[in-house]
Amino acid sequence: SDDLTNDITPVRWFRVNPLRCTAEKPVQSVVTELRKKFTEKVDSWKDVVPGSIYYDEYIPNLFCVHPQDKITSHELYKQGKIIIQDRASCFPAHILNPKSDDIVIDACAAPGNKTTHLAAHMFQDKTADEKPKVQIYAFEKDPERAQVLNKMIKIAGCSKEIEVIVGDFTKLATPQACPNVNGLIVDPSCSGSGIFGRKYIDSINHKKTDEEKEEEERELDAVPEEQEEQELDDNLKTRLSKLSSFQFQIVKYALSFPQATKVVYSTCSIHAEENERVVIDLLLDKKVKESGWRVAPRSKVIPTWERRGLVDEFQQVFREDSESSNCQEMADGCIRALPREDGGIGFFAVCFERTL
Ligand code: SAM
Numbered sequence: 001s002d003d004l005t006n007d008i009t010p011v012r013w014f015r016v017n018p019l020r021c022t023a024e025k026p027v028q029s030v031v032t033e034l035r036k037k038f039t040e041k042v043d044s045w046k047d048v049v050p051g052s053i054y055y056d057e058y059i060p061n062l063f064c065v066h067p068q069d070k071i072t073s074h075e076l077y078k079q080g081k082i083i084i085q086d087r088a089s090c091f092p093a094h095i096l097n098p099k100s101d102d103i104v105i106d107a108c109a110a111p112g113n114k115t116t117h118l119a120a121h122m123f124q125d126k127t128a129d130e131k132p133k134v135q136i137y138a139f140e141k142d143p144e145r146a147q148v149l150n151k152m153i154k155i156a157g158c159s160k161e162i163e164v165i166v167g168d169f170t171k172l173a174t175p176q177a178c179p180n181v182n183g184l185i186v187d188p189s190c191s192g193s194g195i196f197g198r199k200y201i202d203s204i205n206h207k208k209t210d211e212e213k214e215e216e217e218r219e220l221d222a223v224p225e226e227q228e229e230q231e232l233d234d235n236l237k238t239r240l241s242k243l244s245s246f247q248f249q250i251v252k253y254a255l256s257f258p259q260a261t262k263v264v265y266s267t268c269s270i271h272a273e274e275n276e277r278v279v280i281d282l283l284l285d286k287k288v289k290e291s292g293w294r295v296a297p298r299s300k301v302i303p304t305w306e307r308r309g310l311v312d313e314f315q316q317v318f319r320e321d322s323e324s325s326n327c328q329e330m331a332d333g334c335i336r337a338l339p340r341e342d343g344g345i346g347f348f349a350v351c352f353e354r355t356l
Contacts, residue, residue, distance in 0.1 A: 088347030109138035110145035194346020309334025
């Protein structure tokens with residue numbers, strides 16, 4: 001699974017899953033239960049110690065505790081009433097902010113953190129009878145990962161509202177197959193450079209066989225250090241360039257949905273190549289421009305979150321005085337989170353919007 005939190009995470013984030021709570025006030029009932037174990041409420045995630053709890057100020061119904069407090073052994077976790085999810089990873093569904101009558105797509109869904117968060121958002125106030133038809137289409141091209149997605153959706157209690165489609169979003173997601181879609185989240189494969197710990201190391205190294213690794217180590221031994229760094233740099237550059245053209249294509253496809261008015265793009269990368277520069281390339285694209293898409297302003301994208309997009313990246317491309325582009329505004333429309341320093345994984349999110 002992509003449970004990106006592990007023992008070296010500064011804190012462990014989890015959200016209440018209202019879809020598994022039958023009580024009249026689901027969040028409150030879970031909080032009451034949590035407070036029996038976590039008696040002290042602290043004002044910042046940085047102050048969390050074993051036995052205490054922090055209520056997040058940005059994402060509703062999100063909390064964190066100390067990693068030593070094994071939240072996975074709590075009854076609430078076993079019942080699917082709380083779901084472990086890094087804070088920044090909760091940004092996309094919160095930013096898209098779908099309502100109960102919207103129809104949305106999660107383009108790159110497995111293992112399903114954001115998909116089930118979307119469902120929680122849309123159906124939290126609905127009773128079982130009121131939940132009508134499929135309103136979330138979740139695409140996942142890797143069949144094995146799609147199985148994890150299905151499992152997660154089941155645990156979260158939203159199988160009826162979500163249709164899982166195993167295959168390439170850019171091929172299978174047509175306006176005919178998914179009619180009336182008005183919002184999408186696109187969280188495609190990325191370098192994972194915002195993820196610290198083992199997973200990050202793995203993602204940089206791809207999945208190499210032991211023999212390949214040994215051979216590589218031997219080769220590295222043989223090259224002088226400077227040259228070694230240069231080669232690593234070149235490898236990363238090549239990889240980032242491949243990833244960013246894939247990310248561009250998949251978001252561009254999402255922006256082609258005829259009734260879509262909001263598309264949230266996110267990565268767990270810290271590299272501008274996968275973040276601001278993908279946004280810039282999309283803004284420069286003729287078709288995207290013609291369809292009226294722009295970066296949603298800060299006021300609509302968690303305005304109180306301080307760390308925003310890198311303005312330099314926009315300034316390198318757009319002239320400050322050109323008609324349609326205000327670099328500071330565009331950068332402010334983007335959100336960044338630094339690994340560890342901001343309480344979890346490194347992350348990037350932006351929302352494209354338009355009026356039809
Ligand atoms: N959004 C997920 C979550 O929050 O749990 C994490 C998504 S992960 C970063 C990216 C996923 O996109 C991978 O599971 C990958 O297999 C899938 N993927 C990549 N390209 C795709 C495509 N063209 N269509 C559908 N899924 C794709």
